[in-house]
Amino acid sequence: MKKFTFAAVLGSFTCIVHAQSSLALYGVADAGFIYNSNSKGHSLYTAGAGNLQGNRWGLRGTEDIGGGLKAIFVLENGFNMYTGGLAQGGDLFGRQAYVGISSEYGSLTMGRQYDSVVDFTGPFEVGTQWATYFGAHPGDLDNMNNTNRINNSIKYTSVNYAGLKFGALYSFGGVAGQFNRNQIFSGGVGYSNGPLAVGVAYLNVRNPNVSLYGNMAVSSATASNMGGSTVIAGYATAGSEQVVAAGGSYTLGLATFGGTYSNTQFRSLGQTAVVATGQVISGTAKFHNVEVSLKYQITPTWLVGVAYDYTLGYGVNGARYHQAVVGTDYFLSKRTDLYFDCVYQHASGTDSTGHMAVANINALSASSTANQVATIVGLRVKF
Template identity: 30%
Template sequence: MKKTIFALAALGAFAGAASAQTNVTIYGIADVGIQRIDTNTTEARWGLDSGIQSGSRLGFKGSESLGGGLAAIFTLENGFNIDNGALGQGGLLFGRQAWVGLSGGFGAVKFGRQLTPIFTALDSIDPFGTGLTGDASGIAIGGTTAAAPGFRPYGVRMNNTINYSAPAIGGFNAQIAYGLGEVAGSTSAASQLGASIGYANGPINAVFAYHDANNAAGTGDSRTAMLGATYDFRVVKAHAAFAVNRDELGATRTGNSRNAMLGVSAPIGAGTVIASYTRHDDRLGAGTADADYWGVGYTHNLSKRTNLYTSYSRLKNDAPAVPDVNWFNVGVRHKF
């Protein structure tokens, strides 16, 4: 018993010393709601779903001063499904983020699984914050009934990533990220490259982002260039984005499309009304994958950390053979 008490005391003393040197924050989001999904060819599906407005998560982030303005930084972020307790992101322990790096007057360099520059850029100008149905981060376009005309089928996170973020100067910010493919005999296969440059000052927030993802064989890639902006008129904020998408396999172009998004958000009392319209223009398949996607939503703050939300969206495909899709949800989100 005495040895156990001594060991616990020693561990507590060590933890106290470590916490005095390193600032560690534990944070998270618990988000769950009731959601209805239906198409014009299938019956409606009702479910209790996790992470509708924001992915449910548990995270740890911290920094340690190394002197001379240099600091060690890290983030470990686990994603989970609050409706059934399962791990998110395919069962990864820290599937949302897992990185360590250094920061200082030069900016920051981070190594590990990270959000891509193009997703961060889109999140900053999407009125739905890349959350809730109606947002601009849908997975694909056409052919799948659970898809929305978002900006690409990739671009949320990158593995094996080296990311450099420049220090903000005069409202300007920039970052570049490279994800190693780790394929023997090839430096291009399965690799990814992303970059963004933005300007945020007063009512203006503008950003340009680029992402290039090579396939696993190194024989083709998918590229997106996106320009977006918001302008805050105080009573209402305007949102807009435009993206050009190209897919190539060898010398053959397999994809060519455009996406355009217009949206608004307006504070009303303790809540915010949001709406957006996205148009997907297929330039390769003679318009067979064209689609319109619009959504409306409302969030209501119960406190600084807890809010209620609801949203409705509709995907209308131009091709008669591709089903149209409707989404509706209502839920609660708590940040801690």
């Protein structure tokens, strides 16, 4: 009888705890195969992981602490499906890691987080929807595809006010005696009502080679952290980076029309000493980027999409990138889907390294010519 009473009391206590708090395990497993028509002069067939959506597993929790307040946290790991290794440069929770408080007015969180461009305009880019990250804007120059997260940040996100949401983020530079060095701030607003959704955002980064591109365990304090993309790799010496972005979509029956615009500027080039950037330049490198897209829901489980993206570089150097994407996504169930995408890019002008621009589809090795084609087929499972 005592054992039964103890079990009953314990069971009641467990129910109370569950009513006040929650913990969820979630994730994405995504793998496929990629054909690159020109990788440094040769065609390449390779396995690719996290194409449609980055591979991850995470823990998300909330606890009711009274007075209408909740403690919240997210720990999200990124990994390579084919090797089992850590993504995001070897960081254990490289995708997200934050803790904070939420209320009826919004949430305030601290940690490694997404900026406002990702939150308010990124969802309108086809690379974050059906086109895989190969269909992102060249070099993901405006970070709409969420290549870079923000360390040392504090972030406010409002609740939804009849379709209106807004937010802001600030990242501390952490350099003694130089308050502005390495700091990052961003803000954005989004509105969704019926078939219409729009968003605008702003991002400002000081010393981007370190604070934005170099915020992982494997990053260098003296060399370039801006990767191999010829679109932006030559701008590692920038004193600051600025992104102004906007996006929107409108659904008409089974069709959704979408578009994005961004202006990205790498300012005060040559201000930061970086080893082996490829050239010595000064001034400001600027980019206009415009994307238009159409997504059509053939059936509730099958969609097709097309998109065109144009990137115009001006200021220091200058390149033009024309990019077209077609793709399809078929859902076998609510959590499992098959996808296929084809990306074509044509380049002209002078790229960030000071050389004749070659095609360089996002996340792939550059072509040896002005043209490049990539096809991607894969399977994604959410849990």
